[in-house]
Amino acid sequence: MSDNLNTNQNDNDLSIPIKAAADARDVVALVDLIDPLPRSEALRELLHLSVEDRVLVLSLVPAELAAQLVEEAPSETAADLVEGLTAIRAAEIMDELDSDVQADLIGDLDEDNAEAILSEMDVEDAADVRRLVTYDDDTAGGLMVAEAFSFSDTQTVGKVLRDLASDDDDFERYRGQHPYIVDEDGKPVGVVSLRGLLTSKRSDLLTSIMTPPLTVPVDMPLFNLEDLFDEHAFLGIPVVEADGKLVGVVSRAAVSAAALERSESESLKRQGVVGDELRSMPTWLRSRRRLAWLSANIVLNILAASVISAYEETLLAVIAIAVFLPMVSDMSGCSGNQAVGVTMRELSLGLVRPSDAFRVWLKEVSVGIINGIALGILIGIVAWIWKGSPALGLVIGLALALNTILAVSIGGVVPLLLKRVGQDPAVASGPLLTTITDMAGFFFVLSLAALMMPWLV
Template sequence: MTEQQQELTITERIRLCLAEGDAKALEMLLDPLTLSETLREILELVPEERTELLSLLPADLSAEIIEEAPHELAAELVESLAAPNAAAIIDALDSDTQADVIGEMADEDAEAILAEMDADDAADVRRLAAYDEDTAGGLMFAEAFTFHETDTVGLVLRRFASDDADFERYRGQHPYILDEGGRPVGVVSLRGLLTAKRSASLTDIMVAPITVSVDTPLDALRDVFDLHPFLGLPVVEVDGTLAGVLSRSAVDAAVLERSESANLKMQGLVGDEVRSMPLLLRSRRRLAWLSANIVLNIIAASVISAYESTLAAVIAIAVFLPMVSDMSGCSGNQAVAVSMREPVAGTGTAPGPVSGMAQGSICWPD
């Protein structure tokens, strides 16, 4: 890199790499940056440059950047790519993120991308995207580390030692044991696997798992994880068949996102918003809140106008108008803050369609 190039900003150097079509130099330039810093730099580019950048980078790196963005923005970035490139990036994402991003796209664009993916993977994405986002089905991922009742400890250990490229997607799950109908009937701890004979059947060392239904709401899921020290739970369909696996981190992230969303709504911001989003979209979202405030202000002004003669007669009353306005706003914010912290009735129990197991059993614990 020349001395003149070193004096350029990162954004300018990115544009230079794009102009030269130098994918290797672009990757080296972004390597020292964190994912959030990389995303911020990408958002400084015009849409055409963003598309070119994501097309030049390896699909795995592009997927990591896409995963850092809010789902609406991620969908916008992926939609701008050619279907084969977009499919490669989507395929590199975890299945739960795939469903979230695909769910934000127009149906035509989503189907074009899914058509380029493996049929089984595309079916999983469609299935996950059909669930409500604040339920176990909407938060789970499809990949599950499963075995059959007839399998042995040795088979599981060989899977652990294999070079299976998809193994990382299991995210440290404990093995789940399924019956012939695909229903989870047991889970095996790592300690049990290491201390048992390789010829032992999994049914000899497994324990019954706790399961949650695909339609279990977020509050109930939070209660389940509060009661049990598990890192994940199997999610089942209505007929009891395994649908996917839900992680504690996904539930924690969903609870945090819901809290942040409620806080933003209090400030008049609806949905995810970043400065790079289209001005018309951002303006339309904000005007809904601002228009309501204008109407309320007009009502307040009309009340004051109705008592204009009184204010003119006793001018000292006008001194108290800003005080009343300020105190009403402060007391309102305090009331909202207290209401948000108020415990929900039934908190501490595990409502919803949750099945249990004996205390002391292990189902993907810490």
């Protein structure tokens, strides 16, 4: 068996032997093929299978291994994997996941499937998940785990040490947490360090060695959590409800992962990729999502092209202008994208709001004027030397300067305006900026050329 396993693992594609083992309902062979692989590689092989075969594999392998594969997948793909399983099997896999991952999965499922799975889970665990899904994703409540390593303020050091030494598998869920001390109302009143526990008498009350805890409210946003973990070396921070009761713990790892996911998501949205698209998804679904964005861009590009059409005679009379049209629009677009990037960054950090649009505009205009003049002079000199026409250099330089000022103004303000009307600025800012800078760039160049026609021909 081991010789065959090694041979299979040296192949580029293990999906064929995995499928064969699944078809034969050979659980031992499936585990031997999948378990030794890094989880990202195991997920890759799973996604090479058909939807039916993926469900079969997850139904056969041990729940712990299935949970690791589900947890490795992007959220939408993970939900698709779980959705194909029976409610009983899905609940078994859920039981192997931390409560924050459980909540993310349940939140991505349709209501009927979610309720069917929750009804098969432990009552207390299901209650925790139902509570967690009510919090916004990028808040302490949405990122926390409900399992908190907490003890009553009437207990002793010996009680904590006995729990630390226990063989209880559930203790693994408290990794990275210090013991939190709560009063009779469930409110955190202190935290103890492992060093303090080991150097104290077993009979000592926890209250005698505890220090005041740092807590965060359930609605604290992600950017504030990032700052907090930057300021403190904690691996986890207890989370409290409005009444002060301890409801979970948010970890440094969860905050870092959420920040990275947010950054990747915004980057993909700016490129027109909406959702957790993977090539293992149905072709029609991927095509429909992309076409929604691309179709809108066709309309926007037609508007930009209409400006060129309106100045066709000018373009024909001074054909050299055509060389510089894409330069003006592209360079202005780059300046505008810089402004978009800064605004998106400040939005994510909570440093600006839609009400700050005028202040942002003033800041960007000042930068745009300086950069516009500098870039205009540079490209104007290039046009003059290249085509031997100082008038053409003046037209191109002035057009780029004006378009740069316009581009940074739009790039800085449009994300805020989109946010105000409830649209996703990461998705819509790029196409709007590109269209406006193209139209304005073409207009500035061609209209200035029409005014200076006697000196250009």
